[in-house]
Amino acid sequence: MNNELIKVLLLEDNQVDLPLVHEMLSESRREKFVLRYVDRLQHALDLLIKEQFDVMLLDLQLPDAYGLSALIGVQTLAPNLPIVVRSEVNDEQLAIDAVHSGAQDYIVRGEESSPLLIKALRYAIERKRSEQSLAYLAHYDPLTDLPNRELFRERLNRAQERTKRSGYMVALMFLDLDHFKDINDTLGHDAGDQLLKFAAQRLKHCVRTEDTIARLGGDEFTIILEQIEHKKDAANIAQKIVDEMSQSFLLNDKDVFVTMSIGIAIYKEGDQTSEELIKHADMALYAAKAKGRSNYQFFEAKMNTLITQRMxxxxxxxxxxxxxxxxxxxxxxxxxxxxxxxxxxxxxxxxxxxxxxxxxxxxxxxxxxxxxxxxxxxxxxxxxxxxxxxxxxxxxxxxxxxxxxxxxxxxxxxxxxxxxxxxxxxxxxxxxxxxxxxxxxxxxxxxxxxxxxxxxxxxxxxxxxxxxxxxxxxxxxxxxxxxxxxxxxxxxxxxxxxxxxxxxxxxxxxxxxxxxxxxxxxxxxxxxxxxxxxxxxxxxxxxxxxxxxxxxxxxxxxxxxxxxxxxxxxxxxxx
Ligand SMILES: Nc1nc2c(ncn2[C@@H]2O[C@H](COP(=O)(O)OP(=O)(O)OP(=O)(O)O)[C@@H](O)[C@H]2O)c(=O)[nH]1
Ligand SMILES: [Mg+2]
Structure with missing residues (x-):
């Protein structure tokens, strides 16, 4: 028997339901349910700030919130919490809408039985887990645990948005390892993967925690630096990265040397679309490679013509x-x-x-x-x-x-x-x-x-x-x-x-x-x-x-x- 402890938060304005739910849950032989009860959305939110729950049973007809607004309130505060909605017999449509809006399951009041309720809670927890791992895969690179291209695009758009309020600049860096293919060819693909992980770690050491580092694929990374006042700030960080990367890496008990090239494009409020900004950083990276690698270059307008010519x-x-x-x-x-x-x-x-x-x-x-x-x-x-x-x-x-x-x-x-x-x-x-x-x-x-x-x-x-x-x-x-x-x-x-x-x-x-x-x-x-x-x-x-x-x-x-x-x-x- 598995005596897993599951903490359930019940938000329900009808007090008489509490002993009923309690009793149904106590019938489980597999896990032990610990039930906390609140009768107002506000109380639930107060509690969620302080305490972790494994799953929530949510009534959508509350004195201080009606319908999906309660669901949205909870999701905003506790995005990782699995939710089972309890609906009225005559309002099943609302429960279905709730599932479309991110609740994991629903159960109809009065039609509940102990096995049904327990199954709904278990299922909600499982489903949330798999949703989260899918969401992780959609937004993160499994090798380095860095944000992937998708999440990078979202973050870049948001960073550009924020310059409207802050007045700062954004520096976008494109980074690519030099002759990384040689590492794969000489030491093998696994060693190559290991090097990509180490490189990701080193990048993290070179920037502030709030800056986004993403892996776009292959040996190509990108960094979004926000709150940049002067170009020089980005240049300093880029130089630090170039220097850090050229220190040896220990792979298969051997000192391995690799370098990195960086292209930088600067964004001032509204002066480029995100596509243009990305293209400019990429062109600057190309220029850095052409300049002999292991260096950084800022985008310059003349690169546009050079690269068009090249194409x-x-x-x-x-x-x-x-x-x-x-x-x-x-x-x-x-x-x-x-x-x-x-x-x-x-x-x-x-x-x-x-x-x-x-x-x-x-x-x-x-x-x-x-x-x-x-x-x-x-x-x-x-x-x-x-x-x-x-x-x-x-x-x-x-x-x-x-x-x-x-x-x-x-x-x-x-x-x-x-x-x-x-x-x-x-x-x-x-x-x-x-x-x-x-x-x-x-x-x-x-x-x-x-x-x-x-x-x-x-x-x-x-x-x-x-x-x-x-x-x-x-x-x-x-x-x-x-x-x-x-x-x-x-x-x-x-x-x-x-x-x-x-x-x-x-x-x-x-x-x-x-x-x-x-x-x-x-x-x-x-x-x-x-x-x-x-x-x-x-x-x-x-x-x-x-x-x-x-x-x-x-x-x-x-x-x-x-x-x-x-x-x-x-x-x-x-x-
Ligand atoms: N180990 C490993 N290698 C990868 C992965 N993805 C892509 N690669 C390899 O990474 C290399 C990237 O090539 P490029 O950046 O174009 O070439 P490079 O040899 O680094 O040369 P330059 O960037 O021009 O200096 C290719 O040989 C790919 O096969 C990966 O996930 N793991
Ligand atoms: Mg490369």
Whole structure:
């Protein structure tokens, strides 16, 4: 037997009902009902301020309140209290209205029996509980216990309303973790969830309890700061958040570092709708990400145009493939020891309908963000392989081709199949294809990366590590990957003749790479003086303006013809 104690408040002006109800409740064998009785709404309200009840039995015909007004009075004061209405036989409609207005059940006076009354009370308590948990789910994020998007919208509207009376400003912040995807990818989704919870806790420490922090979804949060007098107040809080977030988090017994970017929009009474305010905070967040992350930015009107431009750009990018607006240009690569052209690197350009020929830094980040890099990357691979085969067929036997793979493309499941299919379709000899990957790939999912690279290597493709020296790579672990060559980043190459330290670093990289059996390619060679230094260090190959800028396929072909006719102009020194 379960002797749960249930406190019932009976509000009823008819005193004779008290012993009746009392007796009916005492028949319960499952729970023990404790009954408190009042005969005026006012007395009930006075009591509800002081005492907690589990359920209320409410008569709707009272001397000091009639009908639903009694119900509303009780609900306002005790929104969590389950209520069973007792109705008169001739006024059941009122009881039904009461249930529509939030009472959990009703029972008709005179038709009551002990089991019926007890069942109604139990049911009301249960029903209120499930209503509350549904209401919680509708308004809160179960992971962090923070208000969700719904409740955030309600609170924002209310905050905007309040500025009418207070004269203060509202600061709306949009916050998003930087590169949170990497945490999921490296430590797993559960660790990611844990980090979101910790981040929510830290946010709470940075604001006053009356400020609303909500989770909008993913790694995106928002904060509504009320009673802001100066922009500076919001700036201070934002800076505090940026600083707090960049402290390490302990996840799986490891110190993990993450940062946060923040966009802020300020609302002064009536100057924007809530939709505009949200859009502005979001744009400011976008600007903070673009400024390098781990910082905050206030919304400025000019962001409007920038973002509109960006949106137009995304729209055009989506159409660019089918409109055939992408083109490849090819930059020569030269074997330094024999001073001869050995290959070309395929570089993507976009022939934009209005803006002309665009360099990749203008659109590659957008391709990455929108995921378009996958189909465009496939197009690049296909076009480059096809071109290479055509050139070889046309009698330029030395030409091989390098194609860049972005990290996103690399992490795509189908990569190895795509490469294999492309080689088959284009009839390209895998030996003549060099795939260039960047150091950032080596930072996460090491085992998976090695296995994909091995599969590519097994296809017979040559794999090259691009931009070496800009990331975190150490030569020590390069032997774990099947690289055939590495390309020294142009920033090192640039200072080779000006800075003895750079020269020493390049020289060390080259000899270590050679020990590992890797060929070395110097990128960004621009001056004649750089050549003897690179030759001295036994650098194998080079590319850069001194040998040729990236050329269209037609110009490239003319250049090949010149070279193979032995009347080359700028870089082939006769052996
Ligand atoms: N662990 C976990 N991850 C989530 C959840 N919801 C979304 N994500 C992931 O969170 C990431 C959010 O991505 P973005 O904010 O767009 O990207 P990001 O890697 O943080 O990069 P930036 O924000 O641009 O710096 C995505 O990879 C989602 O898969 C969640 O509830 N739990
Ligand atoms: Mg993020």
């Amino acid at each position: 137009a750009m995304v729209k055009n990018l989506k159409l660019a493939l089918e409109r055939n607006e992408f083109v490849l240009h090819y930059q020569p690569q030269v074997d330094l020891s024999i001073n001869q052209l050995v290959g070309v690197e395929a570089l993507l350009r976009w022939q934009h309908p209005e803006m002309g020929l665009l360099q990749p830094n203008n659109f590659i980040p957008l391709l990455e963000e929108t995921g378009l890099i996958i189909p465009v990357g496939e197009w690049v691979l296909h076009t480059a392989c096809q071109q290479c085969r055509l050139w070889r067929e046309a009698g330029f036997p030395r030409v091989r081709i390098s194609v860049n793979l972005s990290a996103k493309q690399f992490r795509q499941l189908q990569l190895v199949n795509t490469v294999k299919k492309t080689l088959d379709e284009t009839g390209m000899d895998p030996e003549h294809l060099h795939l260039e990957v960047t150091e950032s790939l080596l930072l996460s999912n090491v085992a998976e990366t090695i296995s994909i690279l091995n599969e590519l290597n097994d296809l017979g493709v040559h794999i090259s590590l691009d931009d070496f020296g800009t990331g975190y790579s150490s030569l020590n672990y390069l032997h774990r990957y099947p690289f055939a060559s590495l390309k020294i980043d142009q920033s090192f190459v640039k200072s080779i003749t000006r800075n003895s330290k750079s020269a020493a670093i390049i020289s060390a990289i080259i000899s270590l790479a050679h020990n590992l059996g890797l060929k070395v390619v110097a990128e960004g060679v621009e001056y004649h003086e750089q050549l003897p230094a690179l030759l001295n260090m036994k650098c194998d190959e080079a590319q850069g303006y001194i040998f040729g800028v990236p050329l269209s396929s037609a110009t490239c072909e003319t250049m090949f013809k010149n070279i193979f006719n032995q009347n080359s102009k700028f870089y082939v020194r006769k052996p």
